[in-house]
Structures are given as C-alpha cells and as structure tokens.
Amino acid sequence: MYFETFYNRYQLDDDILKKIGFNPYYLKVQSALNETLFIEGKEVIDLASNNYLGIANDSRIKKAAIKAINKYGVSLCATPIALGFSDLYNEASLRLSSFIGVESSIIYPSCYQANNGLFSVIASKDDVIIIDQYAHSSLVEGARAIGCKIRPFLHNNLNNLEKNLKYSGKYNQIIVVTESVFSTEGSIAPFKSIVELCKKYNALPVIDDSHGIGVLGKNGKGILEHEGLNNYDGVYTASLGKSLANFGGVIGGKKSLIDYLKYYSSHLVYSTALPPHILAGIIEALNIIGNEFDVLSKKMWDSRNKLRDALIKHGYQLTPSVAPIVSIITGTTEDTLLFAKTLFENKIISTPFVYPSVPKDKGVIRLIAGANLSENSLKKVISCFRLLKSG
C-alpha cells in the first residue's frame, strides 16, 4: 500500500504494558472528581488529579458555569479577537491580573498553547533561551520552535544559571525560563534570586506558575506572592486547569506586552476562545480561593504532610519535595507501571511518570492529596502503603 511505510513508523510499542497487564494511561473516568471517583467501573481514591484545593466539583463553580451556559450557550464559536471575547473573558482576565500580581493578563485556551506560543512573539533567532533542565514540554517545545540558541541550566541551580548568563552576552536578547513548582519532583524555584540574576545580566525572566497558582503564597496567589515579588517585570504564565479547577492558560505581565499578544500571538488570535461558562468558573474559583484559601490550604498541607511522613516511616524513597506533591521514586518503567497497577488494584489512582516524561530509569509515582481528601480515605491510603511494604 502506498502509505505503508509511513504508517509503519507509528506502530506503538506497548510490549511492556501487555507484559504488566495494565495501562495506566487514558483510563476512562466515569464520574466527577470527588475524593473518590469511578474509573473503568471501579471506585478509587483520587491521588492523581491536580485538584489541589478539591474544588473541581464544587457546587458554586458548577452553578456559575450553568448560569453562564443559560445566558451564552456552550460556545461563542469564534476566536477572542473576533466574537469570542465575552464580558466574562474580560472580567476573568482582570481578576487574574490582580490575583497574580501583574499589570495585565490574557487567557489562552490552555497553558500548553500559551507557553508554546509565547516565544514566537517574544523571541527570535538571535536570542538565547536559558531554561531549567526540568522545564515542562510546552516551554521546551515553544523555545525550540524559535530556532535560537537554547541553554539548559541545572535544575534550580543558581550557580549554573549564572554561569550560563555570563556566557550569553553576545546574544541579542537573553530569556531565562523556569517553573515555580516542578510537578514531578515537587521542588520550588528560588525565583526571587533568579529574577535578581536576570536583572544583573539584563535578561528577561519567564515563569510558569501552573502548579503554584492557588497553592503557593499566604493567600494562594502563587509564586510572586510566595517570593514577595511586588513589581515583577518579567513574563508570567499559569494553567487554570489545576488548583483553579477549570481550563485555560493565562499569560501575565506588562500591559504593553499583553496588548501586543492580543493582536500578534497566533496561538491566541487564531484559536477558538474559551467558552463563557469556563470563564465564569474561573471567576468563581477565584472567589472561593479569596474567601477560603486558609481552610483549603491547611487541609491540603495536612494531608500532604501525613502522607509524606507515613511513606517515609514505612521506608519509601521520596523525592525531596517541598510542595503539596509526594513523589515515590520507583526507577525503571516496568517497576513504575507495576506499582501504579498495584495501587489501582488497591483502589488508589496515582500518576506514574516514566521515560520520556522523566530521564531513563528515573520513574516516579506522583501522589497529590487534594483538600477534599477525607481523614478516612487518607487512613485507607496510608494503611495500604504500609501493607504493601510489609509484603
């Protein structure tokens, strides 16, 4: 057949999944994200989603979304520059700017799209992008698309970052890219120091706060609050599909840049706008965080601490996480997938990270205990991990 060679290239190598007899990816979810949920007909405890504050099935967010559906329908069937920019879009952007602590912001259909599209506007071939070696695929792919020099720096290593900055003087523009919370390791970037280094070397900082927004800082406002950066003049991005329990990706920063993106960022301009009900959901999530962050974050951290302490006590090897993420080091792809299978059989859904999402044989099982996890479920989880260790 004419296309045989072409399609032969795309044969999925799933031998390992067959050997294990379990595929943890693309499992069919059949219920909302409560502390337990139904997957493939089985009720399991959720330690996999990014529902940090446990508000993904909150009745107030659902009500706000339904109200918006009743008013606007399910889609405006247009890009934001055309007819897709609802009054709720405007309100959500304004609310996000003041929440995050930036002059202005605009919401993309996803943070992958935002990160991916950002560099095509702010960078060009004569620039250098210095990027944390563990940065998310959306940032790496976005940077690669420019065709400029890319220099990875050692994870959260300020000395190594400075070394790279020192050697970058010949480039037209220096851009330093990192994340706030690294979602596999649970590490947090020393972002204030990174911003200071950027100032010293005349570089533009870009931070992806996807796992920090709604999580870090006294009021959950994210990395800028956490680091006390009041007049941040770099670029900020974050997903609205994690602690904010909705959808979309925000880019924040100086008003002039955001205004420019609104007209010249193809990833925004030529893509259907987020529907009004999602924007209503984002606004309601911000209301909830504004009123209840103290209580929600205490629950989230309590569960995280109890889970982490118990796992250490029972002899599990963990990444040195300082975020509400608990990652068990499992090593090879086979061991990681096997462990995910065992947990699923014990009614716990986790996120296994294997190569190429992590370096070869550096697999981890990530556990996120959201604020909606009950004492009872947490006890069940801890007892399961204890039994698995004792054989």
Ligand SMILES: Cc1ncc(COP(=O)(O)O)c(C=O)c1O
């Ligand atoms: C660090 C980071 N950046 C960006 C994204 C992409 O966000 P979104 O799901 O909104 O496209 C993710 C989500 O997986 C992420 O973890």
